[in-house]
Amino acid sequence: MSRFSGRRLPRRFLQLAVGLFLYGIGIAFIIRGAIGAAPWDVLAQGIARHVPLSFGTVTILVSVIVLLLWIPIKQKPGIGAILNALAVGPAADLGLRILPEPDALWLQVLFFAIGLTVLAAATGLYIGAHFGPGPRDGLMTGLHQQLGWPIWVVRTGLEVTVVIIGWALGGNVGVGTVAFALLVGPMCQFFMRVFAVRLAGGEDPRRGAGTHTGPVPVRG
Template sequence: MSRVTGMRLPRRILQLCIGVFLYGIGIAFIVRGAIGAAPWDVLTQGISFHVPLSFGVITVLVSIVVLLLWIPIRQKPGAGTVVNALFVGPSADVGFLVLPRPDVLWLQVLFFLVGLTVLAAATGMYIGAHFGPGPRDGLMTGLHVRLGWPIWVVRTALEVTVVAVGWALGGNVGVGTVAFALLVGPMCQFFMRIFAVRLTGGEQHAGGHRADAVAG
């Protein structure tokens, strides 16, 4: 390992850990805002109304199920994939412990906007660290490669499906859900440019997926 490469590794690890933690906090802000959760969180929220488990625990369990779906599409997880799957949920539970439930609309909108911004920045951080995509991003890109469908078609199909199931279970679908779907892509792309760590060819190979491939 070169000296430059060795100097990058601590930054990458720190960026991954902070990004995963902040991702959970962003989820908590959006859910507390209660004007519509992100698609996968609608599903998690819906499930939480029917089982005696916390939002964070359900998030971890859903991530594990999604990772099992990687097997038939021959996706390989990176270290960041595992960290994401195991720690985003607990981070969200931490957020729920400290964040109040706003009771006026302008605060709800503010919570949503803060959550969306934090989540997008967190995505740029953990993807930019090049330790592999999150479980849901990997499922999207894997299906894109195996089926030959455009990224946007795969993403739309997945998110419409999980929103429909989550809504049927009682998850909160609202204007925030639509706003999230429209804004999260461009915002993540912006933050990925800011936080992307420049790697050598060998490091990119070891890190798994490139950030621009995940962004699609």
């Protein structure tokens, strides 16, 4: 590591920690909005309805399972993937304990909008810290490399699969799920440019950060 990169290591760790915490808070806002969760959160919601575990704990377990799926596709998790798997769930549980459940539709939409914005900013923070992809990003890019399928095909296949399973188990699928799919890419791309830590030699701030050939990671 160059001295240039080393001087930025504390900032990178801070960005990673803040980003993962805010990611969980963003998820909590979206769930409290109750107009439809993000695909992987639909799955976690559905599973949580059938086991004596919190949403955040289920999120951790799903992340660990996804990391185990890295083994046959020859992906190696870095510190970013491990901390992502362990930190987002507890932050989401904290947010769900603090945030109320709004009754008015306009408040539900507001909660969703806040959650999506916070989640996108959080993605920019933790991706921009350059500690590697989150569990779901690594699964997606690993399948892309092993199967040779386009990124969009792998991403769509994964997200449709988890939404169907989550919905069948009782997860909340709605207009918010569709809005998330349409808006999260451009919003995350914007915040990734804002928060990317510039590395030595003018390296592309998105290179090696867990992104892919599309405009945005899935749920990290």
